[in-house]
Amino acid sequence: SKPDTSGGSIEVGETTIEAAKRELHEETGLISLPSSSSDNDDDRQQQLKWYEDAPFSTTDSIHYNEESKKEVTFHYMIAHVFAEAYMTDSLQQQQTLPKLVADDDALDATWWSVQDIQKGIEEKKVTKSVLRVIDRAELLYKAGFLKTT
Known part of the structure; x- marks a missing residue:
């Protein structure tokens, strides 16, 4: 199986950002904790700061019939x-x-570092679009368009 980013389906009534937070937690154990949280007893504070306005980008994933290559499955x-x-x-x-x-x-x-992703692309284990999305996010973040809370 190929490596993949965290993801999944949106539950009825859930926003895209809420779904992303839930899926990331379900698949990696990451959670958002306020920096002042006292729930951590080991003097370490895990931080996840989210750009909460909306997704910053979308990608179509279109899959075709293996035989005809024309019919969208x-x-x-x-x-x-x-x-x-x-x-x-x-x-x-x-x-x-x-x-x-x-x-x-x-x-x-x-x-994964950018170098790990590039190597994965070369080995055909990672889709090229992953790096394009990361590059786009980095440009938007550096330009001040992805303010996190």
């Missing part, structure tokens, strides 16, 4: 949302990426 849209993730360790005075724990339908959960 299914078509869905992927809504891309943006969040910043890091952990603050008050004992070491540094920020690190939070630990991921594969759960739900995820076989594995790991952080």
Whole structure:
């Protein structure tokens, strides 16, 4: 199986951002905690800051019949949302990426660098569009269009 980003279906009445938060938590264990939360007993605060306005981009995923290559068998849209993730360790005075724990339908959960993604594309394990979405997010973030809370 190919590596993939977290995702899933939206439940009735759920916003896109709410669905993204739920799916990310179900598949990786990541949760959003306010920086002042006292629920953590190990002096580390996990942070997920979300751009909450709306998805910043969408992608069509159109799949054709294997034999005819013309008949569409299914078509869905992927809504891309943006969040910043890091952990603050008050004992070491540094920020690190939070630990991921594969759960739900995820076989594995790991952080990928841009270099890892590029290598995955070269090995045909990762779709080219993943890097385009990340590049778009980075440009929008650096330009100040993806303010997180």
